[in-house]
Amino acid sequence: MNPPRSLPAAARSSYAECSARERIARLFDAGSFEEWLPPAQRVMSPHLAQLGVPCAFDDGVAIGRARLDGRSVFVAAQEGAFMGGGVGEVHGAKLTGLLRRAVVERPDAVVLLAESGGVRLHEANAGLIAVSEVMRAVLDARAAGIAVIALIGGANGCFGGMGIVARCCSAVVMSDIGRLAMSGPEVIEASHGAEEFDAQDRALVWRTTGGKHRYLMGDADALVEDDVSAFRGAAIEWMTQARPALDLATLEAEHALLDARLNEAPEGADAYALWHRMGVPHPHRLGDMDVAQVRELRTSLEGAGT
Amino acid sequence: MKWQDLASALFAAGHGITQVGDLLVGEPEFDGRTIAVVGSADHAPIGVAMALRQARVLLDTVARHPGRPILMLIDTQGQQLRRRDELLGINRAMAHLGCCVDLARRSGHRVLGLVYDQALSGGFITSGLAADACDALPEAEIRVMRIPAMARVTKIDRERLEALSQSNPVFAPGVDNYVAMGGVRRLWRGDLQACLREALADAPTGDHRALEGAQRGGRKLAQSVIERVLRA
Numbered sequence: 001m002n003p004p005r006s007l008p009a010a011a012r013s014s015y016a017e018c019s020a021r022e023r024i025a026r027l028f029d030a031g032s033f034e035e036w037l038p039p040a041q042r043v044m045s046p047h048l049a050q051l052g053v054p055c056a057f058d059d060g061v062a063i064g065r066a067r068l069d070g071r072s073v074f075v076a077a078q079e080g081a082f083m084g085g086g087v088g089e090v091h092g093a094k095l096t097g098l099l100r101r102a103v104v105e106r107p108d109a110v111v112l113l114a115e116s117g118g119v120r121l122h123e124a125n126a127g128l129i130a131v132s133e134v135m136r137a138v139l140d141a142r143a144a145g146i147a148v149i150a151l152i153g154g155a156n157g158c159f160g161g162m163g164i165v166a167r168c169c170s171a172v173v174m175s176d177i178g179r180l181a182m183s184g185p186e187v188i189e190a191s192h193g194a195e196e197f198d199a200q201d202r203a204l205v206w207r208t209t210g211g212k213h214r215y216l217m218g219d220a221d222a223l224v225e226d227d228v229s230a231f232r233g234a235a236i237e238w239m240t241q242a243r244p245a246l247d248l249a250t251l252e253a254e255h256a257l258l259d260a261r262l263n264e265a266p267e268g269a270d271a272y273a274l275w276h277r278m279g280v281p282h283p284h285r286l287g288d289m290d291v292a293q294v295r296e297l298r299t300s301l302e303g304a305g306t
Numbered sequence: 307m308k309w310q311d312l313a314s315a316l317f318a319a320g321h322g323i324t325q326v327g328d329l330l331v332g333e334p335e336f337d338g339r340t341i342a343v344v345g346s347a348d349h350a351p352i353g354v355a356m357a358l359r360q361a362r363v364l365l366d367t368v369a370r371h372p373g374r375p376i377l378m379l380i381d382t383q384g385q386q387l388r389r390r391d392e393l394l395g396i397n398r399a400m401a402h403l404g405c406c407v408d409l410a411r412r413s414g415h416r417v418l419g420l421v422y423d424q425a426l427s428g429g430f431i432t433s434g435l436a437a438d439a440c441d442a443l444p445e446a447e448i449r450v451m452r453i454p455a456m457a458r459v460t461k462i463d464r465e466r467l468e469a470l471s472q473s474n475p476v477f478a479p480g481v482d483n484y485v486a487m488g489g490v491r492r493l494w495r496g497d498l499q500a501c502l503r504e505a506l507a508d509a510p511t512g513d514h515r516a517l518e519g520a521q522r523g524g525r526k527l528a529q530s531v532i533e534r535v536l537r538a
Contacts, residue, residue, distance in 0.1 A: 097535025167401035
């Protein structure tokens with residue numbers, strides 16, 4: 001792992017506060033981004049227009065190629081400010097096209113700056129199929145030996161179908177304020193009540209879906225500060241370290257891990273109890289720990305477990 | 307259709323498909339070869355446990371029975387909406403299931419999805435929508451969301467959505483809409499055994515859904531956008 005490093009606040013550029021295009025501009029080598037189907041070409045959602053809903057000239061995702069530490073990479077960045085990064089027909093097709101092109105042109109990696117609530121409900125059926133096409137395209141890229149790195153640190157998190165897609169990638173990098181899950185807390189609360197999941201309880205939401213939890217569980221491979229340069233550093237590192245393509249042995253190992261996780265988890269849905277079971281010495285203090293301390297904690301847990 | 311009736315129509319008596327909890331599993335004979343059946347019943351929610359149970363069947367099939375066709379029988383209310391499942395990483399478990407389907411495809415198994423009752427949102431992405439081809443019975447229901455709920459969430463008048471859904475398959479639930487968009491390859495009508503035989507014989511190995519969506523007129527832009535990205 002990276003050596004623990006905490007940047008002074010003044011030197012940081014918050015990843016969460018950046019737009020998708022600002023992230024691209026600051027994360028990849030300066031001036032290297034070449035966009036495909038840029039806003040000037042106005043490749044937009046026909047369905048939103050039918051509904052009278054404002055459209056975006058890029059349908060909420062910027063794609064293209066860039067350089068990262070001198071290497072050639074393909075890039076996609078979802079814009080959370082547009083429909084929560086929701087995947088519609090065009091948005092999804094841009095992602096799928098990018099990944100299919102990666103199989104042909106073989107960049108050193110595909111870097112997916114994921115920020116999405118999942119399927120865009122305004123064009124629900126098309127979005128659902130589109131997400132499954134993106135998933136297939138990610139796995140095709142991995143099977144072709146192309147690393148696909150997901151970066152998660154936007155204010156809208158990474159949910160729904162995109163939460164599945166992220167876990168199909170070769171590596172997942174998260175910030176401590178990033179969130180990765182399936183259903184949003186509001187959806188679960190609407191379905192089963194605030195006793196099941198109080199979506200207003202921010203601390204509860206973070207310890208159930210947030211970056212520190214995901215990193216401790218191994219669902220995220222790297223945990224970084226909410227800082228664009230920290231994401232850049234992790235993306236460079238994981239571009240070359242990413243998990244190999246999937247075969248029977250790796251999926252058997254994944255299955256054993258998930259099976260053990262389920263079988264050993266304490267009853268209920270309490271993160272503190274789960275962390276305690278995992279061997280975290282002071283579960284209630286995790287929220288106050290900084291990124292470097294959480295990294296050290298995971299290293300010590302892995303040491304204790306082997 | 308109940309899965310028992312479907313199984314009886316597709317396979318000879320003594321097909322051996324059983325329901326264990328919400329899980330369907332079996333190894334029936336069809337046209338002189340064994341088929342691996344895995345699925346869910348009773349509108350099962352797909353949580354961590356169910357995703358792993360289905361994944362187990364797929365991994366065992368790949369490990370022990372190379373090339374054996376796999377039929378996924380789908381009836382789900384979607385992903386399990388529980389905090390415990392989220393805490394335990396339901397998205398990772400569902401991704402794992404999708405990866406197991408993908409592994410089977412790449413290892414030379416033909417993987418067919420069949421929506422025999424209902425398929426909703428997240429529960430569909432890593433089952434039928436991850437298969438080589440997904441078909442459906444005509445009376446099945448596939449959706450992300452019903453129009454009243456969609457109207458609430460999007461704050462668009464229900465009447466307007468209903469009117470638009472007459473001409474645009476993107477907005478309303480229904481298997482016909484999914485066929486038009488290429489997400490479902492075709493509907494099984496009439497002789498179900500003939501349908502299965504045909505489905506096994508002509509399952510594609512690549513993902514042609516965007517192309518079919520364009521050809522059928524239900525998803526007019528996806529394929530052209532993909533092609534534009536490839537040429538840009």
